[in-house]
Amino acid sequence: MRESEIIELFLKHLKRHGELPLGDDAGALKIGDEWLVATNDMLVRKTDVPDIMTPEQVGFKAVTMNxxxxxxxxxxxxxxxxxxxxxxxxxxxxxxxxxxxxxxxxDYYKIPVLSADTNEADDLIIDGIALGKTKRLLTRSGAKPGDLVCVTGDIGRAFAGYLVWKYGLEVSESTRKALYEKFLEPIARVKEGIILSKSANSAIDISDGLSKELHLISKMSGVGIEISSGKLPIRGEVYEVAEVIGKSPVELALASGEEFELLFTVPPEKISELEVDFTVIGQVREGNGVYMGRKPLFPLGWEHFSRLD
Amino acid sequence: MRESEIIELFLKHLKRHGELPLGDDAGALKIGDEWLVATNDMLVRKTDVPDIMTPEQVGFKAVTMNxxxxxxxxxxxxxxxxxxxxxxxxxxxxxxxxxxxxxxxxDYYKIPVLSADTNEADDLIIDGIALGKTKRLLTRSGAKPGDLVCVTGDIGRAFAGYLVWKYGLEVSESTRKALYEKFLEPIARVKEGIILSKSANSAIDISDGLSKELHLISKMSGVGIEISSGKLPIRGEVYEVAEVIGKSPVELALASGEEFELLFTVPPEKISELEVDFTVIGQVREGNGVYMGRKPLFPLGWEHFSRLD
Structure with missing residues (x-):
């Protein structure tokens, strides 16, 4: 069975949902005047852990992804x-x-551990669960026509780093370092998320790749999105890898998952109050679909790069 | 490594705890004027699922244990x-x-699913996470000298059912049914927990066996506990199995884990207000240790019955 079929099977039998429909970055419940959010994500060594990753990086990432x-x-x-x-x-x-x-x-994120459980299993598995609270919830479904589309940090290094590792690409030591930092030690945008909760209309974290996340915001908000390829924050190291493999750096950045950057939309008049490091990459329109310039942008994933030989 | 060594290793590196020290049934945090409690428990097929258990029972139990x-x-x-x-x-x-x-x-417990994640793994694994809220928290460390020691429902059927399955013991069909009901389809004492939160001083659920839970309450509360073997709520079906294997029904009941009954202590003057089905089995004293009558009661587990042949 494919993952989508399994999810469908479960949705058929799970009729009780929280105050937010399933399908956002996390579930949410109102407690008093605050939203409690809760999310879980399982890391399985066989499929999720590259052999060059240290156990410290594995442990850190299990927290970051949640x-x-x-x-x-x-x-x-x-x-x-x-x-x-x-x-x-x-x-x-x-x-x-x-x-x-x-x-x-x-320590880095300044959060306490509330509960832990250990078991014997056939492979190394870390199931992480994170809880959070906020007065105002950001969802994938809140984007409004006229919003600017923005992204924190830069994109593409996670996937470029993966390609360097997977195919043993020859790149300079400084390039490898910049890529592996993002590939092996990504950081969650916690401070940014808290600031955005005051002004943004929608948000999602980049776990499956920018193009897929743009499609989710578009579909769940019922809006069209137009982005400009020239505005994507892509660092030189990603261009270097794209050159080596003969692919477009923009495609590579759009397909790059596990970036843990935040993609968000915000009304233009609120943009000046955001004390966050971000780049405007496009705009929300009436309608539907995701466009780059005038061309439809299809969801790109790592699988589009699976045959590099 | 043994589980206790692994836990020690983690405690060494995890310095940030919630508002309740680790080591209770769940972690807890204050949100406004309520306590948020959170707990997780992983079920691994190889070690946790008897072959006669239906997948419906497996799914139900993954919720119940949390x-x-x-x-x-x-x-x-x-x-x-x-x-x-x-x-x-x-x-x-x-x-x-x-x-x-x-x-x-x-549906049975009337709670929504907030988030779910599916992955490929080598063995069937269900990691369940439950959240709850309460104005007044019951812990393992709140027992006071003078409290009565009580337990909900009856004890022993889970382990007796396990023994019938494991060793193919011959018992009557009605006995098997009564034992398997508890062994395969245990129920969490949700209504009882909510009622107890108003009056009890301490509580724990019976997951590792009554004698071990009594020791935890004693140790974590810094009190002595004296229970009376004649008062333990043990059903006839457990006596029947004890007879077949030539063991004491009291020992069997004390060692029976995954009962999911609540063991709690409550001041005598509050006992009449408890609208819960329970049995008084002993009393909390100054001092330390757990006694049955005048004799020390040692922690008994399933492992004490591992060589039945």
Missing amino acids: VSDVAAMGAEPIGFLFSLGLPEGLDEDYIEGIARGIGEAL | VSDVAAMGAEPIGFLFSLGLPEGLDEDYIEGIARGIGEAL
Whole structure:
């Protein structure tokens, strides 16, 4: 069964939802005058962990990927929980590395661990859960015609780093370093999410690639989006990798997942009050679909680059 | 590494805790004037699922084991999240059975699903997460000398059912039914937990066996506990199995885990206001340790019965 079929099967049997329909970055419930947001994301070594990743990086990332979903809801992270599945005979140093990585991440994001559970399993599994709270919720469905479309930081390095690792591409040491930083040690945009909760109309974190996230905002908000390829914040190192593999740097950036940057839309009059490092990449229109200039932009994923040889 | 060593390793690196120290049934944080409680518990097929368990029962239990921890904190469950690890080629009917079981449990406990995640993994894994809220938190550390020690429902059937399954014991059909009901379809004491939150001083759910939970309450509250073997609520079906295997029904009941009954302590003057089905089994004293009559009661687990042959 494909993932989409499994999700459909579960939705058929799970009729009770929270105060926000399933399908956003996190679930949400009202407690008093605040929104509680909650999200979970499982990391499985076989499919999610490149062999050059240290256990510290694995532990840190298990926190980041969940905290990022909380940030995308405009919420302040308030707690983390995790369940571990550990294969028999897993090296003690490796386990301690994971513990250290989770601890470093909780220090970095300043959140407490609320609960943890360990089990024996066939492969290393870390299921992370993050909780957050906010007075005003950012969703994927709030984009309004006239909003500017913006993205934090830069995009493309996560996927470019993956390609360098996967295909052993030859790049300069400084390029490799800049790419691996984002590929192996991504950071969630927590401060930015809290600031955006005051002004933005919609937000999503980039976990499956900018083009896919643009389509989600468009579809869930019932709006059209037009972005300009020349405005995408793409660093020189991504151009370097694109050159090596003979692909377009823009395509590479659009397909790059696990960036954990925030894509958001905001009314133009509120843009000056945002004390966040971001780039305007386009605009929300009436209608539907995602366009780059006048051409439709199709959802691009890592799978579009799977045959590089 | 043993589980206790792994936990120690993690505690060394995780310095930020919630407003309640780790080690209770769930973690807790104050939001406004309410406590938010959060807990997670991973179910791994290889170690946690007997072969006679239907996928509906597996799904239901993944909810129950987490909701039970919320109930033990005196909290009302308000949301459920889960991450699935599904082995490649797992039968579609089996997956749908799990979905149905989770859905039935959420209907039964009247809680919404807030977030879900599916992944490919080597073995079937369901990591469940439950959230709850309460004005007054019940912990393992609140027992006071003079409190009465009480337990909801009856104890022993979960383990007796396990023994019947594991060793193919011959018992009557009605006995098997009564035991399997508790072994395969346990129910969390949600209504009871909410009522207890108003009067009890401490509570814990019975997941590792009554004798171990008594020791946890004693240790974490800094009190002694004296229980009376004649007062334990043990049903006839447990006596029947004890007879077949030549063991004491009291020992069997004390070692029986995954009962999901609530063990709690309450001041005697508040006992009449409890509209809950429970049995008084002993009393909290100054001092320390757990006694049955005058004899120390050692923590008993399933492992004490592992060589029945």
